[in-house]
Amino acid sequence: MSRPVHRLPARALPASTPEARALLRDASRIVDGRASIEPTDRLAYARDLWPKGLIWARSGQTPSPPELIVWPESLEEVRELTLLAARLGVPLVPFGAGSGLCGGTVALHGGIVLDLKRMSRVVALDPDAPEVECEAGILGERLERELGRKGLSTGHLPSSLGCSTVGGWLATRGAGQCSGRYGKIEDMVASLTVVDGRGEIVVAARRPRPGWETPGLFLGSEGTLGTICRARLHLVSVPEARAFQAFAFSGVRAGLDALRAILRAGLRPALARLYDPVDSQLFARGYESGAVHKRGLLRDRFDEGVMLPLERLASRAAAAAAFGLNRAADLLRECLLLLVFEGDSALVELEAEEAARVCAAAGGEDRGAEPAQTWLQNRYAEPFRQSRIFDAGAFLDRLEVAGTWERAVEIYERVRDAVSPFALVGCRFDHARVEGCALEFTFVGSAGSLEQVERRYDDLWRSALAAARAAGATFSHHHGVGVARLNAFKSQVGDGLVLMRALKATFDPAGIMNPGKLGA
């Protein structure tokens, strides 16, 4: 069913058809006028934050635009809109905040985009369980603020907290920065309320509650089976205390050994992130120039320390230079490990002491608390400055894959080698668990023209995903599949695609939900 993304010059956005205008009338009746076929809206909802979409935007093109955008306010409205779409055979694409990095919201077959941000109520908060039931369109930051007033948190704090919704987290199986301790979003779900493609309301609850529809079937479904309207999530207490540590290791292997030993010792850091030598250099610039941590100054230091060097590197990382830069980076050795422990103060102190002992035994050099403190203060700052790199005619992207510990070094080396000819590449080992971790690669590259940038970007992704697969990694740890990783998804799932098709036929027999995605 999938077909290539259409790319239209932005100015040539096709005028709305009579069918679209009729659809607008029908939908408006359901949502009390909260619907639009305006070109500006259709343009705005034509993409998410998939860097390829940014490259297209800069070259004045837009991927296949939706015909209509609607803003429902209730589960009942979502149900009626779904029934309307199913009756007319029109695609329906759920839209959270559009912060996805894989093109998940791109309406490959046009149709209706369902923006859920007006469904943002906290429905119930049970501080004893503790659990919250909320609507799926609530932005992470708002939910955390409301929970924080009661001393609670979901524990799910992605870098995109301010620009992503609960529904988006669930639909992509996202990970917060502290997922090593609190789990990924799928570990937090007690139940989901979904309007499926038939317009039926499905409550998928964890056992021992009855019903065959368990949350796992909808988690990660990226809008292809239904619209997640509500979620009931388990909560944790806001930590009473934190301890910050940093250790330097000579080389990735030594750092990984220490990371593993920390988890083996029964420690449960909120953050345990090892930067490879390239990332260590880039990250280090963010805090090395002094010890002042006043608000405002930090932001400037982050720009000067991290983003400016990245921009400079990006422009230098063109064609031949990328390879040379990566080889030069081979001479770097030092890897920085950041640790943050949180919880009650007695335990935090004990865990930090034990971690220091484990790291010292593994040859780590103590770098004090500052690097990890700086990380915490900048934890949500990084995302919003990347467009400057695209403005500079370059590209920046992240690939997060995951594997078990015995494969981590091979995954690292193979992906790095595969990407080296195309862009400067750094990596951090994150979301560490007893059995393995995620490897989050950052690429910064450029090429002569936007067309060349796009070609280079595509070649890079193909090589990187093939290398990850060959080394035994899974192709996505928390950003989902979307359009960017559709082929990787299909080849990993293999014969299992029939399962996806069976789910699709069960919950969305008319094939209206985000068609063309997830191989169904």
Added chain:
Amino acid sequence: MAVAAHDLTQLEERVRKAAGVPTRTGDGVVELLPGSLREVARAQAVKGMLGQDAERVVVSLVAFDRIEAPDPAACTIRVGAGANLGEVEATLQGWALTLGWLSPKARSLTVRDWLEGRHAGLRAVPGNRLESAALSLGVALRSGGLFVTPAAPRSSGGPMLETLFLGRGGQAGTLVEAQLRALPRPELEETFHALVERPEDVVLLLRGVAASDVRPVEVHTRRKGRGFAVAITVATYAFRARRDRALVEGLLKGRGEPRAVGQVGGGAPEFEGELGWDRLAGAIGSAGPLGIYRIARESVVVAARAPVKGAVALDSPPEPLPAPLLGILDGAGQEVA
């Protein structure tokens, strides 16, 4: 393609050729003896094509009870689905690892029964969460193909398709092999005793322990006089043992009277079931001696001499998958055939 074979030897020859795996006959059936996941899938596809003769053909999984040595880096272990959990656990203990603190009945299951049955391979992990022990599954699909889930700690590659096999009783396919996650075995286990007044106090005590980041692994309670005797076993590490002990003792003092209460556990349980927290106090109050295992924020497993009200028996059949969904898998199987 229905095969009308009147004679077992003839049938055996036919299926051996078609499936390309060794066979044997006995008790009026032909056994196909595949040795790999791929062979299981092929053998099942052949069986699926036999029409009424399928009743006389069994795909045997005897070859899939092996237990490999654990991977010490990732703390995982590869096992055949027929392996016994008790033996898996014994192997892991030699490496200072554990599958998790399972309920008494779970310990005697095969890997297949544990993963495909109501247990769904769930165990409580630090943070008091439930997590499936299956890192990766190798399944021969009902539709005839193979499905191997990626061996990664976590992923975000589409819906969690493994949940069509975990706790589903083999409806969508046959589990053949698995890579299981183990946990580092904490250095210490310590049991604390107390006498409390009401069943609700036991629940609050347990919730308090779990919320303090202490790891309760097993609890026993029984009526004693006008109150309830409780024995809580927690697992901990040397570096935090003193803190955990002080915390549990503090909580016990707050909720009751810490003191030795004699034997609390009550013989071999007949019944094991999964129970939500909202029903736990009722179960403590009305059941006889009760064991509480797999203690997680989602639910607990209770073990008792008789069925516990509100608990879903862990040996009851799993929820049926809808017939249309299974029909699609069968349809795809016929296409493959």
